[in-house]
Amino acid sequence: MTLKKLIEEYINQNSMQPPCELQHHYEAINQLLEVTFDTAQNFQLARRGFLEFVRDYNKTHQIYLNEPVVPILATRERLTINYDWFVNGRAVADSSATMIEVWQRKRRFSVNDLVEGLLYCSIMSGGMNDIEVLRALYDWLFGERRMYKIDMPATDGKSRAESLVVIPLRVCDDNYGCAADESESLLRFVDYIPDDMSLCFLYALKDKELNTAKIKPFNTIINDISKTLKLTNKDIDRPQHSLLIKYANYHWRQIEGSLIDGALTVVKQGDIKTTGLPTEKLIYYNQETIKPNLEPLEWSELFDVSYQTAGKSQDKRNTTAYPSFSKNLIKELQDALKLTRVAAISTITTLKTDASQSNAQRLLSWTLSLLGDKSIRLNTISKYVGCIGRDWLMLTMGEDVDQWQGNDFEEVYEQIIQSKMKDGRKLSVLSKSSEFEDDTSSGIDNDNNTAIQSLSHLDRLKDSQKFTYGRLKAFHDHQRTHFDAPYVYFPWGNNRQVVKANMISPRVYHVMKEYVQLSELEVDQKRLCLIVLTLAYRTGMRINEIIGIKVRDITDIGVINGQVVEAPKIILKPNRYRRLKSSSAKRAIPIDKLFKTEELQLFIAFYYQQKKG
Numbered sequence: 123m124t125l126k127k128l129i130e131e132y133i134n135q136n137s138m139q140p141p142c143e144l145q146h147h148y149e150a151i152n153q154l155l156e157v158t159f160d161t162a163q164n165f166q167l168a169r170r171g172f173l174e175f176v177r178d179y180n181k182t183h184q185i186y187l188n189e190p191v192v193p194i195l196a197t198r199e200r201l202t203i204n205y206d207w208f209v210n211g212r213a214v215a216d217s218s219a220t221m222i223e224v225w226q227r228k229r230r231f232s233v234n235d236l237v238e239g240l241l242y243c244s245i246m247s248g249g250m251n252d253i254e255v256l257r258a259l260y261d262w263l264f265g266e267r268r269m270y271k272i273d274m275p276a277t278d279g280k281s282r283a284e285s286l287v288v289i290p291l292r293v294c295d296d297n298y299g300c301a302a303d304e305s306e307s308l309l310r311f312v313d314y315i316p317d318d319m320s321l322c323f324l325y326a327l328k329d330k331e332l333n334t335a336k337i338k339p340f341n342t343i344i345n346d347i348s349k350t351l352k353l354t355n356k357d358i359d360r361p362q363h364s365l366l367i368k369y370a371n372y373h374w375r376q377i378e379g380s381l382i383d384g385a386l387t388v389v390k391q392g393d394i395k396t397t398g399l400p401t402e403k404l405i406y407y408n409q410e411t412i413k414p415n416l417e418p419l420e421w422s423e424l425f426d427v428s429y430q431t432a433g434k435s436q437d438k439r440n441t442t443a444y445p446s447f448s449k450n451l452i453k454e455l456q457d458a459l460k461l462t463r464v465a466a467i468s469t470i471t472t473l474k475t476d477a478s479q480s481n482a483q484r485l486l487s488w489t490l491s492l493l494g495d496k497s498i499r500l501n502t503i504s505k506y507v508g509c510i511g512r513d514w515l516m517l518t519m520g521e522d523v524d525q526w527q528g529n530d531f532e533e534v535y536e537q538i539i540q541s542k543m544k545d546g547r548k549l550s551v552l553s554k555s556s557e558f559e560d561d562t563s564s565g566i567d568n569d570n571n572t573a574i575q576s577l578s579h580l581d582r583l584k585d586s587q588k589f590t591y592g593r594l595k596a597f598h599d600h601q602r603t604h605f606d607a608p609y610v611y612f613p614w615g616n617n618r619q620v621v622k623a624n625m626i627s628p629r630v631y632h633v634m635k636e637y638v639q640l641s642e643l644e645v646d647q648k649r650l651c652l653i654v655l656t657l658a659y660r661t662g663m664r665i666n667e668i669i670g671i672k673v674r675d676i677t678d679i680g681v682i683n684g685q686v687v688e689a690p691k692i693i694l695k696p697n698r699y700r701r702l703k704s705s706s707a708k709r710a711i712p713i714d715k716l717f718k719t720e721e722l723q724l725f726i727a728f729y730y731q732q733k734k735g
Contacts, residue, residue: 125171128154133179148190166193186450202371202384210365211372217351218246218373224350233330237263238343240323245370247317249382252392253362255312258291260340263332270405287321289314290401298395298619308620311398399623408627419641424651451482452512455489459504466500467493480605481518485511488600509593513538528608530666535594535610540619542590631659652721653728660716667694673732678714680733688726689714 132151151172159168170192180187221242228235237260244250244259274284291312293299299308316324338346341361348355348364355364362368371387374380388394399407451473458469467490474486485507492503517534591612601607638651657668671692679690692711713725 125168126175128158129172129175144188169193186454188450202387207369207372211369214353214366214369215373215376217353217366220351231326233327233332233336234338236323236326236330237337238347240320240327241343242347243317243319243323245366246373248314248320249374249390250314251367251370251390253367254293254392255291255314257340258293258312259289259314262289262291263327264334286315289316290404298621299397300400300621300623310396311400311623313398313404395619397621397623399625403624407625408629410627410630412633416637419637419643421643421647451515452508455486455507455511456504459500459507463493463496463500480523481515481521484523484601484605485514487604488597491600506593509590510538510597513541524605526608528610531598531607531610535598535612538594539590626659631655649724649728653725656717656721656725660721661711663694663711673729676729679726679729690725690729
């Protein structure tokens with residue numbers, strides 16, 4: 123039986139005309155599809171066909187049934203450990219003996235030899251497999267060669283204090299990293315602690331004058347090392363493909379006592395975007411100036427803050443539920459924008475009157491403001507709304523946007539921006555499809571109505587971060603003017619993923635704990651403050667995630683199968699008190715593995731107290 127006949131047969135037996143329990147029918151059809159199309163690929167294609175069927179059904183019957191979602195197939199990453207990894211990795215590991223023989227035969231090391239030795243040791247022993255970080259180390263040699271010494275205290279009575287050298291490296295990146303402001307290039311920071319062999323070469327280079335005229339280019343050095351060790355490097359301009367670079371992690375992971383696992387290897391190779399602390403923050407880490415004579419801690423300043431806004435209800439239970447899918451409203455909007463300007467304004471005004479939630483109100487209000495500007499064509503407005511509207515409605519569904527602060531907007535905007543990134547590694551989390559299918563427009567009016575420009579630039583940017591960035595900024599400006607929305611810093615745009623790299627040091631954490639303990643708060647109040655503080659510091663959860671923790675979210679604690687178990691874990695999932703940044707933010711947090719003994723005991727005691735209450 124074909125897909126179409128299967129669905130038609132079901133609908134003939136079960137009316138889909140509203141009012142009806144649409145969710146029940148969709149679940150039943152989904153079960154039929156699962157049985158009939160039993161592979162992941164076929165099931166996805168069937169669900170796509172179901173979506174097209176509902177669209178045609180809506181058009182034929184002039185109704186607006188919710189559109190079913192097409193699932194995204196999960197893709198598997200290539201295994202880090204495979205046949206090539208063992209074979210080529212073994213060859214790279216054996217190369218260290220060859221390199222030592224080469225060094226032993228040398229009667230004199232040239233400056234080029236010393237630089238070559240430094241890079242080789244940094245790859246093999248220093249754990250640097252990220253080609254851009256290696257290049258940053260090479261460039262560092264021609265600058266001030268600034269490095270810092272860190273004294274590591276002994277961790278027990280048997281070991282002795284150790285001094286480590288840290289080389290702060292900066293990698294310029296147009297797409298990802300930290301930035302002081304929007305005008306600067308983004309920077310990834312890497313704090314490199316060189317191994318003993320690398321330090322020997324650095325010491326030999328201490329008094330040498332280095333300049334790019336006398337030293338071989340970085341790519342040539344990597345290519346020469348590969349040739350010496352008979353490790354394939356197919357393209358001198360792509361040193362990252364050298365077997366030395368690709369499989370050096372085999373050597374690290376065979377070193378006795380190595381704590382580098384597969385996940386950390388991927389990070390060290392630069393396959394996952396990461397950044398360390400900016401150099402200035404690293405220098406002052408754990409040496410922060412603590413303000414003396416702090417103001418007494420008042421409970422009312424912490425937990426008795428009212429977020430009630432005059433004239434606005436906090437009771438979400440009384441709000442009208444928003445439809446399960448946001449596509450219907452976007453479709454109605456874009457259908458209205460195919461009418462004349464006057465008809466579109468009338469239709470969208472009616473939609474705005476009927477809309478129940480603030481997120482829809484804001485989007486419709488922005489659309490009406492765009493329609494008020496006659497220099498903007500209706501099909502252009504449709505592109506603007508289609509670019510961000512669906513994602514905005516989906517990510518803010520069920521939220522009281524009127525109560526949001528700046529960081530709440532930032533999180534949603536950042537996710538919408540990042541969903542447009544085409545980095546070739548994964549499918550977008552947010553669905554983007556039909557709103558850009560009609561690209562037949564030929565022009566757009568300028569603000570001063572003096573000329574008509576081609577819409578080709580809109581077609582090129584319609585699904586890019588830069589275009590989305592502009593639409594979000596305009597949308598939020600409208601919200602600030604008409605809905606009293608807070609200020610939001612927009613660091614994105616031009617494929618920029620800006621990171622705010624910060625870390626709370628142990629010194630600050632312990633001062634905060636002491637501040638709470640020495641306060642005049644009641645015992646229960648102190649306990650709650652200390653637990654919230656520990657959760658934030660030990661787990662890295664956002665404050666909104668901590669606020670929404672319920673007793674039933676905590677597992678592996680209490681009497682289980684007749685035995686007392688006290689290894690608590692928090693299952694982080696969205697609820698009516700908390701939303702998560704994305705679907706991937708759902709996770710289990712092992713409190714028993716992260717907390718210190720006394721912190722864990724305090725948490726367990728508080729859990730039992732709350733459960734009784």
